[in-house]
Amino acid sequence: MAKQQRQNRLAKNTKGEIMLEQQDSIDDSLLPSAIELEKLKEIDPTIIQWIKERAEIEQNARIEFNKKQTDISEYHIHKTHNFNSTALVFSFILFLVILGLSAFFVIKELPVTGTIFGGTAIITAIIFFLKATTKSKN
Numbered sequence: 001m002a003k004q005q006r007q008n009r010l011a012k013n014t015k016g017e018i019m020l021e022q023q024d025s026i027d028d029s030l031l032p033s034a035i036e037l038e039k040l041k042e043i044d045p046t047i048i049q050w051i052k053e054r055a056e057i058e059q060n061a062r063i064e065f066n067k068k069q070t071d072i073s074e075y076h077i078h079k080t081h082n083f084n085s086t087a088l089v090f091s092f093i094l095f096l097v098i099l100g101l102s103a104f105f106v107i108k109e110l111p112v113t114g115t116i117f118g119g120t121a122i123i124t125a126i127i128f129f130l131k132a133t134t135k136s137k138n
Contacts, residue, residue: 004024004025004026005024005025005026006021006022006023006024007022007023007025008021008022008023008025009021009023029050031051031055032051037051091128095121095125098117098118098120098121099117099118099121101117101120102115102117102118103113103118105117106118
């Protein structure tokens with residue numbers, strides 16, 4: 001028996017601008033209040049048992065919904081973790097291949113080409129590392 005209440009008020013923010021604040025509160029109780037239960041019992045004496053059964057069914061449905069929601073969230077986190085781990089492994093392999101290619105060019109007496117490949121790989125790795133550490137601090 002959800003009861004909703006809305007409250008509006010004007011407030012000033014730190015810049016002195018006037019803004020409207022809205023506060024919504026929802027009483028999402030499964031059972032009506034005691035006064036309402038007494039009134040309902042006067043109408044039908046068996047309604048209290050019916051309301052209790054319905055409240056139990058509703059509570060079980062909420063628990064099941066929350067369990068499914070948690071399972072979906074855990075699945076998503078697991079998949080994201082697997083994707084990130086795979087991307088990390090492939091990027092490391094690509095980094096090693098580029099450095100190997102750079103070493104190959106240097107051995108074949110193409111030092112400018114080897115330096116460009118190696119320098120690009122190292123600079124790119126540093127940039128991604130700095131981006132990752134900056135993102136983790138925020």
